[in-house]
Amino acid sequence: MTMEKTAQKSKVNVPLELSIFIAIVVTLIPIIWIAILAFLPNKSIIGSSFDFSFWLGNFRTLADPSQKFFRQVFNSLTITFGTVILTLVIGSGSGYSLSKLKPPKWATTPVFILASFLPIVPPITLVPGIYVTLTNLNLLGSVTGLVLVNTVFNLPFAILMIKSYFDQIPDELREAALVDGASEKRVFFSILLPLAKPGLGAVAIYVAIMAWNEFLMGLIMTTGGGAAPLTVGIASLVQDYEVTFGQMSASGFVAAIPIIILTAVASRQIVSGLTAGAVKS
Amino acid sequence: MKNAAVSGRTRGSFSLSGRRATSVVALLPFVLFLAVFAVYPLYELLKLSFQETEVLDGEFFSAFNGLDNFKKIPDDPLAINSIKVTLVFSTLCVILTLVAGTAGALLVNSSRIFKSVARNVFVWPAVVAPVVVSVMWLLILDPTVGLINKILETLGREPQIWLNSKTGALISVIVVDVWHWTPVVFLFIYAGLNGINQEILEAGRVDGASESQLIRRIILPILLPTIAVIAVLRTIMSIKAFDEMYLLTKGGPEGATSLISLHIRKIFVEILDFGYASALSLCIVVILGLIVGIAYSLRRKNRSR
Numbered sequence: 001m002t003m004e005k006t007a008q009k010s011k012v013n014v015p016l017e018l019s020i021f022i023a024i025v026v027t028l029i030p031i032i033w034i035a036i037l038a039f040l041p042n043k044s045i046i047g048s049s050f051d052f053s054f055w056l057g058n059f060r061t062l063a064d065p066s067q068k069f070f071r072q073v074f075n076s077l078t079i080t081f082g083t084v085i086l087t088l089v090i091g092s093g094s095g096y097s098l099s100k101l102k103p104p105k106w107a108t109t110p111v112f113i114l115a116s117f118l119p120i121v122p123p124i125t126l127v128p129g130i131y132v133t134l135t136n137l138n139l140l141g142s143v144t145g146l147v148l149v150n151t152v153f154n155l156p157f158a159i160l161m162i163k164s165y166f167d168q169i170p171d172e173l174r175e176a177a178l179v180d181g182a183s184e185k186r187v188f189f190s191i192l193l194p195l196a197k198p199g200l201g202a203v204a205i206y207v208a209i210m211a212w213n214e215f216l217m218g219l220i221m222t223t224g225g226g227a228a229p230l231t232v233g234i235a236s237l238v239q240d241y242e243v244t245f246g247q248m249s250a251s252g253f254v255a256a257i258p259i260i261i262l263t264a265v266a267s268r269q270i271v272s273g274l275t276a277g278a279v280k281s
Numbered sequence: 282m283k284n285a286a287v288s289g290r291t292r293g294s295f296s297l298s299g300r301r302a303t304s305v306v307a308l309l310p311f312v313l314f315l316a317v318f319a320v321y322p323l324y325e326l327l328k329l330s331f332q333e334t335e336v337l338d339g340e341f342f343s344a345f346n347g348l349d350n351f352k353k354i355p356d357d358p359l360a361i362n363s364i365k366v367t368l369v370f371s372t373l374c375v376i377l378t379l380v381a382g383t384a385g386a387l388l389v390n391s392s393r394i395f396k397s398v399a400r401n402v403f404v405w406p407a408v409v410a411p412v413v414v415s416v417m418w419l420l421i422l423d424p425t426v427g428l429i430n431k432i433l434e435t436l437g438r439e440p441q442i443w444l445n446s447k448t449g450a451l452i453s454v455i456v457v458d459v460w461h462w463t464p465v466v467f468l469f470i471y472a473g474l475n476g477i478n479q480e481i482l483e484a485g486r487v488d489g490a491s492e493s494q495l496i497r498r499i500i501l502p503i504l505l506p507t508i509a510v511i512a513v514l515r516t517i518m519s520i521k522a523f524d525e526m527y528l529l530t531k532g533g534p535e536g537a538t539s540l541i542s543l544h545i546r547k548i549f550v551e552i553l554d555f556g557y558a559s560a561l562s563l564c565i566v567v568i569l570g571l572i573v574g575i576a577y578s579l580r581r582k583n584r585s586r
Contacts, residue, residue, distance in 0.1 A: 011393065012393050012394065013393075016391065016392060017393070020385075020389060020395045021395060024395065024399055024402050027402055027403060028405075030406075030414075030418060030460065031405065031417065033417065033420055033421060034416065034417045034420055037420055090311055090314065093307040093310065094311040096307065097304045097305075097308050101301075101307065102300070103301070103305055103307075107304070114311075114315045117570070120572075120573050121319075122520070122521040122565060122569070123523075124546055125559075125563070125565065125566055128325060129321055129323065129324070132322075132325060133317060133318060148314075148318065149318060184303055212410065213408075213409075213410035213413075215411060215524045231410050231413075234413065235412050238415070238419065239528075245420065248416055248419075248420075249416070252412075252416040255413050256417075260409065267400075267401050
């Protein structure tokens with residue numbers, strides 16, 4: 001053991017480790033910088049020299065009842081939560097069907113065509129059609145409307161991922177349960193679904209990140225109104241002519257840090273979840 | 282239930298048709314959802330692109346005008362410019378993220394000290410909202426408050442105004458895109474690297490191959506299919522790019538960073554020429570469809586070989 005350890009130690013490649021260290025720093029600079037500015041008053045942000053005086057004023061301004069900040073955070077949370085639930089419900093049913101129920105070809109072909117075609121369509125091109133649809137459904141400028149739209153954009157990927165998780169569960173398990181007299185419904189809910197839980201978790205995290213980060217649909221379908229998500233709120237700070245760099249940093253910080261922490265904590269699960277399908281294909 | 286086990290044969294054939302019905306019903310919500318929110322908008326896009334649409338007092342008036350909308354494209358210098366910008370942007374972004382991501386994965390894979398840290402940190406930019414990414418980089422590149430100018434001024438140098446110059450702005454948005462999306466490449470290549478059978482590499486080492494020979498002769502050829510898939514993925518992503526440029530440069534200065542998505546948004550939302558915007562959109566959708574179609578058939582050909 002000790003021999004092996006010393007052998008490993010002597011193998012440390014200094015230029016290699018140094019270049020990785022530099023890459024880590026470059027990756028982190030924008031994140032650290034926004035975190036620093038979030039806690040600085042505007043006057044030190046604008047000043048040409050470095051002046052670090054810790055200040056919570058940016059967050060206090062955002063928390064002011066006259067600001068839409070809390071409303072937007074709440075909207076984003078609702079949109080994220082709703083999208084994850086709806087995507088998992090529809091995705092697990094359809095993914096299970098594709099994997100284990102052997103649906104007829106006339107039913108699977110449109111599913112596969114849609115699932116592979118939608119991801120390549122630039123969202124901006126679907127804007128007029130979705131706008132008309134939401135208007136007809138009376139959902140324009142509503143959180144529900146954004147939940148539906150986000151679900152549509154996440155479903156194709158989710159369904160393919162969930163199918164690949166169900167593919168990994170042996171068919172014999174399902175057949176044995178059926179032979180023992182369990183109903184199709186029972187097999188799905190009590191046996192197969194619990195087994196696919198880790199996979200569903202990875203999909204849930206991925207969809208949550210996508211929904212939390214979504215901007216274009218939130219911008220156009222709410223036009224900055226009461227249902228606007230946080231991303232749209234941040235964008236409106238960027239476009240204002242008054243100087244709001246401090247608030248911009250603080251709200252960007254609030255939008256980014258929870259997601260980064262989630263990634264850091266669940267990194268292994270996300271990575272294995274997302275790459276499983278792609279590497280195999 | 283007891284009966285079912287006894288008359289297994291008949292139940293078997295019966296449950297097959299039951300399963301068939303269940304299988305179709307389970308797919309229904311997905312198809313319905315996409316029909317309403319993807320197929321219908323595409324149909325609407327197709328319709329609009331062959332029509333002249335006007336908005337009067339909040340009401341839409343449309344009239345069929347054949348290919349007129351499509352004929353406008355070659356005469357629109359802004360559209361031609363956007364296509365050029367998108368081509369330059371996409372080509373550079375795809376190549377740079379592929380190189381950086383692959384290099385990163387190879388480095389991290391043979392690292393001893395930073396392996397676990399780098400594996401985690403290198404994924405972070407990809408999970409940050411594009412809107413927040415533009416804020417982050419605005420705070421670095423901005424001529425008045427940006428970090429770079431603070432450093433330059435502290436060192437007593439001339440401040441930069443990259444975002445206000447045409448080349449500077451294009452390079453800036455490419456740098457931002459590379460920072461944002463290299464993690465995706467890194468993720469997949471790193472996973473691919475870990476899937477390589479270690480015995481093959483050991484055999485190579487025993488035969489006296491150097492590490493760089495191993496990478497060039499064994500690792501990269503094995504990873505090639507994965508790299509190809511990511512190249513297609515990244516191409517689609519970069520042609521779809523919108524959020525970062527919309528906030529960071531608004532397509533400027535003088536259209537230097539006006540990607541096709543930004544140009545289409547402008548025609549849809551500001552100029553309100555729905556027919557022309559739809560025609561342009563349709564062309565982009567068809568081009569992307571062709572790229573994916575060709576990539577897919579190439580892969581099938583390679584596989585059957």
